[in-house]
Amino acid sequence: xxxxxxxxxxxxxxxxxxxxxxxxxxxxxxxxxxxxxxxxxxxxxxxxxxxxxxxxxxxxxxxxxxxxxxxxxxxxxxxxxxxxxxxxxxxxxxxxxxxxxxxxxxxxxxxxxxxxxxxxxxxxxxxxxxxxxxxxxxxxxxxxxxxxxxxxxxxxxxxxxxxxxxxxxxxxxxxxxxxxxxxxxxxxxxxxxxxxxxxxxxxxxxxxxxxxxxxxxxxxxxxxxxxxxxxxxxxxxxxxxxxxxxxxxxxxxxxxxxxxxxxxxxxxxxxxxxxxxxxxxxxxxxxxxxxxxxxxxxxxxxxxxxxxxxxxxxxxxxxxxxxxxxxxxxxxxxxxxxxxxxxxxxxxxxxxxxxxxxxx
Amino acid sequence: xxxxxxxxxxxxxxxxxxxxxxxxxxxxxxxxxxxxxxxxxxxxxxxxxxxxxxxxxxxxxxxxxxxxxxxxxxxxxxxxxxxxxxxxxxxxxxxxxxxxxxxxxxxxxxxxxxxxxxxxxxxxxxxxxxxxxxxxxxxxxxxxxxxxxxxxxxxxxxxxxxxxxxxxxxxxxxxxxxxxxxxxxxxxxxxxxxxxxxxxxxxxxxxxxxxxxxxxxxxxxxxxxxxxxxxxxxxxxxxxxxxxxxxxxxxxxxxxxxxxxxxxxxxxxxxxxxxxxxxxxxxxxxxxxxxxxxxxxxxxxxxxxxxxxxxxxxxxxxxxxxxxxxxxxxxxxxxxxxxxxxxxxxxxxxxxxxxxxxxxxxxxxxxxxxxxxxxxxxxxxxxxxxxxxxxxxxxxxxxxxxxxxxxxxxxxxxxxxxxxxxxxxxxxxxxxxxxxxxxxxxxxxxxxxxxxxx
Numbered sequence: 001x002x003x004x005x006x007x008x009x010x011x012x013x014x015x016x017x018x019x020x021x022x023x024x025x026x027x028x029x030x031x032x033x034x035x036x037x038x039x040x041x042x043x044x045x046x047x048x049x050x051x052x053x054x055x056x057x058x059x060x061x062x063x064x065x066x067x068x069x070x071x072x073x074x075x076x077x078x079x080x081x082x083x084x085x086x087x088x089x090x091x092x093x094x095x096x097x098x099x100x101x102x103x104x105x106x107x108x109x110x111x112x113x114x115x116x117x118x119x120x121x122x123x124x125x126x127x128x129x130x131x132x133x134x135x136x137x138x139x140x141x142x143x144x145x146x147x148x149x150x151x152x153x154x155x156x157x158x159x160x161x162x163x164x165x166x167x168x169x170x171x172x173x174x175x176x177x178x179x180x181x182x183x184x185x186x187x188x189x190x191x192x193x194x195x196x197x198x199x200x201x202x203x204x205x206x207x208x209x210x211x212x213x214x215x216x217x218x219x220x221x222x223x224x225x226x227x228x229x230x231x232x233x234x235x236x237x238x239x240x241x242x243x244x245x246x247x248x249x250x251x252x253x254x255x256x257x258x259x260x261x262x263x264x265x266x267x268x269x270x271x272x273x274x275x276x277x278x279x280x281x282x283x284x285x286x287x288x289x290x291x292x293x294x295x296x297x298x299x300x301x302x303x304x305x306x307x308x309x310x311x312x313x314x315x316x317x318x319x320x321x322x323x324x325x326x327x328x329x330x331x332x333x334x335x336x337x338x339x340x341x342x343x344x345x346x347x348x349x350x351x352x353x354x355x356x357x358x359x360x
Numbered sequence: 361x362x363x364x365x366x367x368x369x370x371x372x373x374x375x376x377x378x379x380x381x382x383x384x385x386x387x388x389x390x391x392x393x394x395x396x397x398x399x400x401x402x403x404x405x406x407x408x409x410x411x412x413x414x415x416x417x418x419x420x421x422x423x424x425x426x427x428x429x430x431x432x433x434x435x436x437x438x439x440x441x442x443x444x445x446x447x448x449x450x451x452x453x454x455x456x457x458x459x460x461x462x463x464x465x466x467x468x469x470x471x472x473x474x475x476x477x478x479x480x481x482x483x484x485x486x487x488x489x490x491x492x493x494x495x496x497x498x499x500x501x502x503x504x505x506x507x508x509x510x511x512x513x514x515x516x517x518x519x520x521x522x523x524x525x526x527x528x529x530x531x532x533x534x535x536x537x538x539x540x541x542x543x544x545x546x547x548x549x550x551x552x553x554x555x556x557x558x559x560x561x562x563x564x565x566x567x568x569x570x571x572x573x574x575x576x577x578x579x580x581x582x583x584x585x586x587x588x589x590x591x592x593x594x595x596x597x598x599x600x601x602x603x604x605x606x607x608x609x610x611x612x613x614x615x616x617x618x619x620x621x622x623x624x625x626x627x628x629x630x631x632x633x634x635x636x637x638x639x640x641x642x643x644x645x646x647x648x649x650x651x652x653x654x655x656x657x658x659x660x661x662x663x664x665x666x667x668x669x670x671x672x673x674x675x676x677x678x679x680x681x682x683x684x685x686x687x688x689x690x691x692x693x694x695x696x697x698x699x700x701x702x703x704x705x706x707x708x709x710x711x712x713x714x715x716x717x718x719x720x721x722x723x724x725x726x727x728x729x730x731x732x733x734x735x736x737x738x739x740x741x742x743x744x745x746x747x748x749x750x751x752x753x754x755x756x757x758x759x760x761x762x763x764x765x766x767x768x769x770x771x772x773x774x775x776x777x778x779x780x781x782x783x784x785x786x787x788x789x790x791x792x793x794x795x796x797x798x799x800x801x802x803x804x805x806x807x808x809x810x811x812x813x814x
Contacts, residue, residue: 017579018510043496043500045578046578046580047578047579048579051470052469052501054510055474056474056508058424058477059474059477059478076493076529078529083467083470085466085467086467086470086471089466090421109575110573110575112573114573122523145464146420147416147418149414153460154460154462154463155459157458160450169530173524175450177447177448178447178467179451318429
């Protein structure tokens with residue numbers, strides 16, 4: 001594993017609709033130099049629209065990546081890609097999109113368009129949405145807006161493209177109404193722990209999250225994802241695999257349960273949980289990353305304020321002190337934080353000049 | 361009728377002109393394009409968009425800094441709200457994408473959530489089409505904006521059944537756009553009201569013509585109770601829908617007398633719905649050109665019109681009426697001798713009108729288009745414009761105005777610096793924000809959530 005680990009944290013505050021607390025947590029994570037924050041979302045539980053919240057957070061932060069969950073089952077693919085592209089515009093190249101599906105009948109009833117469906121079918125559709133979103137992001141080539149006063153042309157229509165996508169559950173004509181976002185493609189994130197989602201992650205994700213308790217498991221899923229990415233024609237090095245853990249950093253160093261800190265995460269009903277002190281967590285990050293089983297970690301604090309504070313001021317500070325994590329952001333976009341290239345546009349003629357997508 | 365009252369001011373980010381062959385009754389967007397003449401009601405806008413894009417840098421329609429600058433200017437001017445339009449599908453002309461108008465922009469609700477972080481009092485309204493999309497998702501996204509902005513959200517409920525937009529959505533079409541939009545709005549209200557006054561979610565179940573949904577709303581009642589509902593349109597149908605349920609009706613600017621009778625008509629419809637005249641504000645979409653003297657203002661206005669109607673634009677506008685390729689014509693030469701390739705009586709009459717205009721005044725093709733397309737609404741010195749705006753409101757023609765600037769970023773500052781202080785001197789406009797919510801700026805009462813079981 002080359003380079004330093006990538007670190008991300010959830011800023012979930014279940015049920016809280018006001019902006020202040022989210023801004024505070026995102027700023028804290030940014031002080032620690034984390035690659036990105038995630039904000040989960042689902043129609044099944046209380047809380048505000050996550051993409052809206054992270055748009056609100058964008059002008060209050062400068063560098064940290066902003067990754068809301070946006071589901072694909074009951075939403076309009078065209079609208080979703082436009083909203084994610086807009087987050088990238090308002091965040092100046094810091095947007096990600098955690099793709100998820102809505103599996104419950106309760107969610108289906110809120111929309112009344114279809115019944116709950118098996119995860120396999122929903123993830124296949126989610127893959128189509130991930131695919132068509134990237135096509136729509138490409139539907140405006142960089143530099144399609146020309147503002148040529150001499151000819152009176154605002155656009156160069158030869159650099160705009162219909163996508164004419166027909167999937168199993170929907171079709172989209174395009175082009176998008178939103179010009180290509182600063183990152184080209186905002187970063188697509190998929191929790192690849194479960195089978196149906198793993199196929200979508202291997203094919204379309206820039207970042208895959210895996211919830212595992214042991215290094216060997218992490219290595220196994222990572223190898224599988226990279227292999228499947230390769231067979232679908234991708235460069236496996238363009239996929240970052242992060243281990244996602246619940247973290248309970250306790251009430252003080254001594255509160256860590258004996259044996260848990262060094263013993264690694266344990267399975268729980270809510271997923272793999274690390275319970276221990278911030279120092280032991282730093283050891284775990286270093287060890288797993290050095291062993292090459294993961295590209296980094298995504299931490300979900302059990303107690304949002306307390307645990308994120310301990311993560312940043314304890315775990316991250318220690319890693320930085322040892323030169324094992326960045327102390328400042330050398331780049332400005334989420335892709336740069338993750339070491340991922342800005343993707344070429346599938347519709348652009350090779351060799352034609354491409355300029356980055358506009359002023360900031 | 362001369363009543364002393366204050367006017368309301370809003371600014372619309374100049375959106376793309378909604379061009380194309382769309383049934384006129386399903387389009388309510390042109391009221392904010394005072395300079396895009398509606399070709400005598402055929403639903404085909406032939407004039408230019410309001411925006412003059414030539415002066416602004418590439419990318420400035422997308423850069424957050426542009427929106428931030430406009431919002432800060434509006435807040436400095438104590439405006440009631442900023443309205444951000446949804447981008448319509450890219451216009452096509454003769455089977456290809458149309459290249460001449462400024463198009464392409466961000467999703468409005470997302471941008472307004474970000475603007476909530478850089479403003480404190482300004483109302484933040486988004487145009488979102490209610491012909492497509494689902495009530496739960498829309499109600500939730502708008503209530504989120506109301507929460508994140510601490511009570512400043514507005515929703516302009518657009519009714520646009522553009523078939524090109526239909527090609528991008530799951531349903532693939534909407535047979536009854538007005539019916540669906542009206543039902544979606546009433547369901548959204550229902551969802552916003554679904555929490556009890558004590559802050560407890562109550563289950564809902566709704567079955568109507570377009571929607572059949574049930575569950576529990578995942579968001580507590582938002583600070584305004586309901587985001588402010590804005591509608592646009594001049595038709596009887598639009599007026600009736602607004603009288604039944606909207607907080608603000610946006611209308612086209614027009615001559616004083618016609619506007620007064622329209623205003624009286626709209627306000628007169630409220631009682632039948634159990635509402636008071638003050639419950640619905642009528643605001644006109646306008647453009648303003650200022651100058652140190654009246655002559656200078658007129659000169660600037662003419663210059664802007666020449667910038668909007670470029671030689672190529674003039675040919676394009678003509679092609680839309682004539683329905684044929686006119687690229688071989690000289691924009692500085694005469695109108696085509698041939699008749700338009702259409703049997704549509706109104707289009708042929710329009711062409712005849714243009715020909716008569718050109719003949720009478722000896723105008724070139726381009727001059728004819730400039731002459732025939734709409735004019736800026738208020739042109740003059742700051743004093744004259746302030747007087748005209750105030751008179752319009754005092755005499756019962758509108759409750760206020762939505763300014764459509766020519767530049768997305770810096771287009772409002774001159775008005776804020778030069779006209780707003782004069783309105784304040786005349787007692788016509790607020791000198792500070794009294795409340796924190798958009799409802800309080802507009803003088804609207806807070807909706808009371810229904811008590812008890814539903």
